[in-house]
Amino acid sequence: MARILTGKEVVAALREDLLGRVAALGERGVVPCLAIVRVGERPDDVSYERTAVKRAEGLGVAVRRYELPADAGQAQLEAVIDEVNADGAVHGCLLFRPLPPQIDERAVCERLAPAKDVDGITAASLAGVFAGTGEGFPPATAQACLEMLDFYGIPAAGRRATVVGRSLVIGRPVAMMLLARDATVTLAHSRTADLAGVVREADIVVCATGRARAFGPACFRPGQVVLDVGINFDEEGALCGDVDFVAVEPVLGDDGALTPVPGGLGSVTTSVTMAHVVAAAERAAGLR
Amino acid sequence: MARILTGKEVVAALREDLLGRVAALGERGVVPCLAIVRVGERPDDVSYERTAVKRAEGLGVAVRRYELPADAGQAQLEAVIDEVNADGAVHGCLLFRPLPPQIDERAVCERLAPAKDVDGITAASLAGVFAGTGEGFPPATAQACLEMLDFYGIPAAGRRATVVGRSLVIGRPVAMMLLARDATVTLAHSRTADLAGVVREADIVVCATGRARAFGPACFRPGQVVLDVGINFDEEGALCGDVDFVAVEPVLGDDGALTPVPGGLGSVTTSVTMAHVVAAAERAAGLR
Numbered sequence: 001m002a003r004i005l006t007g008k009e010v011v012a013a014l015r016e017d018l019l020g021r022v023a024a025l026g027e028r029g030v031v032p033c034l035a036i037v038r039v040g041e042r043p044d045d046v047s048y049e050r051t052a053v054k055r056a057e058g059l060g061v062a063v064r065r066y067e068l069p070a071d072a073g074q075a076q077l078e079a080v081i082d083e084v085n086a087d088g089a090v091h092g093c094l095l096f097r098p099l100p101p102q103i104d105e106r107a108v109c110e111r112l113a114p115a116k117d118v119d120g121i122t123a124a125s126l127a128g129v130f131a132g133t134g135e136g137f138p139p140a141t142a143q144a145c146l147e148m149l150d151f152y153g154i155p156a157a158g159r160r161a162t163v164v165g166r167s168l169v170i171g172r173p174v175a176m177m178l179l180a181r182d183a184t185v186t187l188a189h190s191r192t193a194d195l196a197g198v199v200r201e202a203d204i205v206v207c208a209t210g211r212a213r214a215f216g217p218a219c220f221r222p223g224q225v226v227l228d229v230g231i232n233f234d235e236e237g238a239l240c241g242d243v244d245f246v247a248v249e250p251v252l253g254d255d256g257a258l259t260p261v262p263g264g265l266g267s268v269t270t271s272v273t274m275a276h277v278v279a280a281a282e283r284a285a286g287l288r
Numbered sequence: 289m290a291r292i293l294t295g296k297e298v299v300a301a302l303r304e305d306l307l308g309r310v311a312a313l314g315e316r317g318v319v320p321c322l323a324i325v326r327v328g329e330r331p332d333d334v335s336y337e338r339t340a341v342k343r344a345e346g347l348g349v350a351v352r353r354y355e356l357p358a359d360a361g362q363a364q365l366e367a368v369i370d371e372v373n374a375d376g377a378v379h380g381c382l383l384f385r386p387l388p389p390q391i392d393e394r395a396v397c398e399r400l401a402p403a404k405d406v407d408g409i410t411a412a413s414l415a416g417v418f419a420g421t422g423e424g425f426p427p428a429t430a431q432a433c434l435e436m437l438d439f440y441g442i443p444a445a446g447r448r449a450t451v452v453g454r455s456l457v458i459g460r461p462v463a464m465m466l467l468a469r470d471a472t473v474t475l476a477h478s479r480t481a482d483l484a485g486v487v488r489e490a491d492i493v494v495c496a497t498g499r500a501r502a503f504g505p506a507c508f509r510p511g512q513v514v515l516d517v518g519i520n521f522d523e524e525g526a527l528c529g530d531v532d533f534v535a536v537e538p539v540l541g542d543d544g545a546l547t548p549v550p551g552g553l554g555s556v557t558t559s560v561t562m563a564h565v566v567a568a569a570e571r572a573a574g575l576r
């Protein structure tokens with residue numbers, strides 16, 4: 001049976017580390033604080049927000065919520081970002097996306113101060129991931145993949161990694177982060193010919209297409225490590241990943257490994273966001 | 289015999305296009321102008337500068353040269369960049385790198401105004417390549433690879449491209465540009481296991497390691513398109529690429545293609561730099 005890379009142990013380890021750092025900040029009178037900015041009431045966003053608020057509370061991270069109506073205008077949203085930027089007590093900002101169509105999303109993202117960009121949405125953060133400038137933060141989901149590999153002692157150096165999906169939220173950044181770890185990285189996508197063949201070549205696979213159970217057993221071989229970033233709902237409304245877990249797990253064999261959905265990368269991503277808020281507070285306090 | 293993808297036809301086509309655009313700018317009283325900033329007298333830099341100045345003259349692009357001594361300090365170089373930024377008559381800046389060890393190269397690069405960053409050295413330009421923000425310009429050498437493919441009618445969409453070398457000057461940016469063209473892109477490097485095998489998988493190979501004739505016949509198979517970015521000198525002081533041209537050309541067969549060194553991508557890169565200066569002048573004049 002393949003090793004199941006569950007998130008809860010990674011979350012616990014991150015929690016251990018963060019509690020100490022939050023305490024150290026507390027001694028200096030600093031409470032790390034995350035601003036959550038939501039436009040409208042999309043169920044995904046509301047559900048993720050609930051999880052994030054609970055996780056923050058458990059770590060001693062404060063949360064400030066900004067809720068705007070679904071028909072909010074550009075100026076209204078930008079005023080919120082400006083407030084977040086100006087408020088020295090707020091260290092990081094999580095902005096739910098995609099934003100409604102009346103909003104120029106790129107302009108809103110660019111308005112956020114890179115120092116508070118804990119989810120890697122500014123050009124400065126993206127350049128940080130691409131070029132290693134150290135500014136901003138990588139997108140939390142991409143970082144979660146690395147945390148998962150690190151926790152389970154899975155090296156990337158010298159190994160082949162295939163990332164399927166090329167979004168700026170996960171595909172491209174995680175590819176660059178695996179490259180920085182000396183993996184040989186292939187970026188595949190919807191236009192890739194023989195996708196199954198390309199995926200089978202890899203030692204480490206990151207599935208990030210957002211299509212429910214799109215990766216079946218034909219895509220895999222024994223011994224692969226599969227990170228399933230997907231958070232999808234199937235036709236019956238059940239939460240599932242991009243990988244057909246039940247069918248794929250046996251193919252990977254005893255030497256293989258697979259993250260489940262739910263219970264895999266999603267919860268680690270929430271912890272990474274909190275870790276970034278704490279790091280931003282540390283930087284602001286001159287501790288890093 | 290493999291098709292030899294020579295640069296001079298690409299240069300001629302770019303020239304044709306640029307002459308018309310320079311004339312149109314001239315009608316508005318604008319002369320596109322490139323600042324060339326050189327610290328010290330490295331033979332490579334001096335030689336490239338000579339080529340660039342000649343190319344600029346032939347196109348009606350003005351050149352303003354800034355030469356600093358090899359022991360120039362940070363403040364001295366930054367003052368030059370500030371002058372370039374402030375001068376409305378200068379549209380682009382080519383800064384020779386690597387800079388001497390006493391200089392903080394990253395700080396100098398970041399000081400340049402992205403609008404004048406015709407060689408893609410600022411974080412804004414790098415984010416532009418990575419994220420498609422449209423700011424700045426891609427590095428000229430990376431763009432030259434795409435110009436070569438375009439001119440010779442070689443599509444990238446749906447094909448496998450392997451880029452060997454992961455520098456910010458060429459490897460990573462060209463990988464992102466090929467990805468934007470819908471290629472399935474693999475980034476390989478010095479830590480890649482079975483490099484020859486990884487290179488043989490690709491339909492399009494970009495060799496950008498900077499090691500003279502490091503790619504021998506064992507790395508290739510018939511039908512591949514090979515772009516050799518290397519500009520190296522062999523033990524006898526002869527200019528050569530990363531690919532062992534004489535040994536590799538027969539392996540590629542009649543369906544294959546290969547850029548020579550010299551006579552390949554190098555001269556196209558110079559034209560791309562000029563095209564970026566013209567585009568920067570057009571943007572400044574509100575023509576784009």
